[in-house]
Amino acid sequence: MMNMKDIMETVQMIEEEHLDIRTITMGISLLSCCDPDIDRSCEKVYQKITAYAKDLVQVGEQIEAEYGIPIINKRIAVTPIAMLVAASGGDPVKYALTLDRAAKAVGVNFIGGYSALVHKGFAAGDRELMESIPQALAQTEFVCSSVNIGSTKTGINMDAVGVMGKTVCEAARLTADRDCIGAAKLVVFCNAPEDNPFMAGAFHGPGEPECVINVGVSGPGVVRAAVAKCPDGNLTDVADIIKKTAFKITRMGQLVGSEASRRLGVPFGIVDLSLAPTPAVGDSVAHILEAMGLEQCGCYGTTAALALLNDAVKKGGVMASSHVGGLSGAFIPVSEDAGMIAAARTGCLKLEKLEAMTAVCSVGLDMIVCPGDTPAEVIAAIIADEAAIGMVNSKTTAVRIIPAIGKKEGEELSFGGLLGSGPVMPVNQVSPAKFIRRGGRIPAPLQSLKN
């Protein structure tokens, strides 16, 4: 038999350190559902999703019971709906309602793909979809939306950035009675990955196969516990510990992913090696950084500690999985991370520091609550800055910011569940309006002469 220490280590990871499979996400291509009649198109979408994903939740639960490993979410990602709107025309919200109905029917807790890819410009359907996002998110429960407005190869579509500034504000306004939840389900990307299993930014890219299973692993608590066991080691030792832990976590993700793919008869796509925090105590990325020796997340040293963590997670995970993809790295969603919430409340963690952190983490400004009267141009400029970091550094960056309608600094929004709660963070309100109104495109950056 295997050695007892290894066995007890795994049990402790699950029992006390919140190790889990964060999500099994089925990607489904909806390109075959394109139809010039929007109602027929919606019907095809519903039929296809409910046929392909009918066993997804059940199989997830079976694996969970058999292997004794918690699988927190079962989700679906679909082809960016703007592509279907291009063929059908009509009111895109009909697709959102269809996706919501399909999600309910198969029992998943989120469905992503109410999306548009506009990094180089708008095609038919794109603008209509982007403008319909606030309504779509207000009228549905499970639908998540994302828009890719820039990439390293194409530059940044500043017209789209301007539209998204307004869209984020409107999404929050239309759901003001529900803690502005609309904006919490909307992500604005630069360099969006096409196989990301994590919400709210998951969609099934046009280069993906017909149907695929992607798995997102998690485990900030496990990494924190491992780092805490090395109080006196130097940072080389710390990086080494994180790599070893990430390897073990990812091996489990690979096992669950391949088993789910076998049982569902769907090809296995990728494992996303992300440290995704939850508001639960002990499941925080900020606490890993603090275990490395920072007094509180947000102080100087945070960016360096996060860079080490992000890189070590990838290095450890890559060998453990046959295909790695998605966002892969450390997430820093403020409202979903107990340590980040605490640091934002004390004022140690500020928006400017978070922006610096996004240059070295796996995503971007995530789940940040800002004052409700923040102008759309300021939100757009935050998106532009974040996209510029992603574009220049050839990495994915994203913005998920929630204007807390009717609230000011010091107050809080509470979304409940995995989305957590967050204090309203101060935002520099000096106007970038003229810059944003110029529109056009920021050209793609030079890929040589890197300094």
Place this chain on the structure above:
Amino acid sequence: MRAIITVVGQDQVGILAAVSQVCAAHHANVIEVTQSVLQEMFVMVMLVNIDHLSGGIQGLSDSMNQLGEQKNLKIHVMHEDIFLSMHRI
């Protein structure tokens, strides 16, 4: 298929007997048992064959949870593959 059952808790009379009884009731064949008692803390790891379970692994797991609650023990039933994939290359 094989599963690993781990039992952790305050040492007391009859833990091994009670766990084995639940295994027998579910037709789980015990292959190997390792146990130790450290400062009154009882730790046991049991390897069982689960090919002929009467109520599936979920049934076995539910019964073990019940037993754990009765005797104030933490009992986990997990598929062997989880441990193999995490700790062996």
